[in-house]
Amino acid sequence: MSLAPTPQVLPAGVDGFLIRFALRPDPQAMAAAQVMARQLETDTPDGAVEVAPALVSVLLRFDPARVDRDDLARSLAARARAIADRAPDAPDALRRWTIPAAFGGEYGPDLADVADRLGLSQQQAIDQLCNTDLHVLTIGFAPGQPYIGLLPEAWNLPRMADLNPRVPAGAVVVAVRQIVMFGAESATGWRQVACSGFRTFVPDRNPPMPLRAGDAIRYRPVTGDEMQSLSSAADGLGGAVLETLE
Structure with missing residues (x-):
C-alpha cells in the first residue's frame, strides 16, 4: 500500500536543504519528489544555485549571501506540503x-x-x-x-x-x-x-x-x-x- 508523503525540510550543511517526502522508496513519495524537483527547476527560488533530485527527496543548494535561510526553509516547506496534499502523479516526461x-x-x-x-x-x-x-x-x-x-x-x-x-x-x-x-x-x-x-x-x-x-x-x-x-x-x-x- 502506498502511503501519503510526509514532507520534511532538513538542513544540509550551511548552504543546502533536503526536502524529503519519505524514508522509503514509496511510489507516491517518488512522484512528489519529482514534482518538487520540476517545480524548483521551473520556478526557482531566489538565491538557489543547484537542484538535485533523488528517489524520494530533492536537494536544494543556495547562496547564503542572497537569501535568508529561515525564509527559504519556510517557503520550501509550504511548497512541499502543497504537493504532498494533492498526491500528484509524476510529471510528464519532456x-x-x-x-x-x-x-x-x-x-x-x-x-x-x-x-x-x-x-x-x-x-x-x-x-x-x-x-x-x-x-x-x-x-x-x-x-x-x-x-x-x-x-x-x-x-x-x-x-x-x-x-x-x-x-x-x-x-x-x-x-x-x-x-x-x-x-x-x-x-x-x-x-x-x-x-x-x-x-x-x-x-x-x-x-x-x-x-x-x-x-x-x-x-x-x-x-x-x-x-x-x-x-x-x-x-x-x-x-x-x-x-x-x-
Whole structure:
C-alpha cells in the first residue's frame, strides 16, 4: 500500500536543504519528489544555485549571501506540503530515450531466474520490460548511473543474497521494481537481464551524462550481434534515440 508523503525540510550543511517526502522508496513519495524537483527547476527560488533530485527527496543548494535561510526553509516547506496534499502523479516526461538492448543468454544471465520468479516465460518478461512506461527516477551512486522505474508490482524482487562480483559496462540489472544501467564494469546484488551499448557516462562526450531525471525510457530488443555492432558507435549511445516530447 502506498502511503501519503510526509514532507520534511532538513538542513544540509550551511548552504543546502533536503526536502524529503519519505524514508522509503514509496511510489507516491517518488512522484512528489519529482514534482518538487520540476517545480524548483521551473520556478526557482531566489538565491538557489543547484537542484538535485533523488528517489524520494530533492536537494536544494543556495547562496547564503542572497537569501535568508529561515525564509527559504519556510517557503520550501509550504511548497512541499502543497504537493504532498494533492498526491500528484509524476510529471510528464519532456524527453524519451529508446535504448537497444540484448536480453537473456550471455547478455542477461539472470533473465531466466527473474522470469521464473515472476511466473512468466522469458519472452513475457522481456515484453513487460520493453512495454512498461519507465522513467529515470534519479541519477546516483556512480556518474550518470540511472535508477529507472517503476516496473509492475510483481517486479518487486529482492536483491540477490550473494554479490555478483562483475557485470559489464552496459549491463541492465533489476531489483525492487527498478532498473539500473551500469556505465562501467561493477559488482552488484541486482540481477542482470540484458546488456546495451549505451554508456551512461563518457567524460569527453558532450554532455558526459546524457540521461536526466524525469526522462522517459523505452528498451528495444535486439540480437546480441546487433548490440555488439551498436556498441562500437563513437558517441557511446549504442544506437539509442532521443525524442523531445515538449
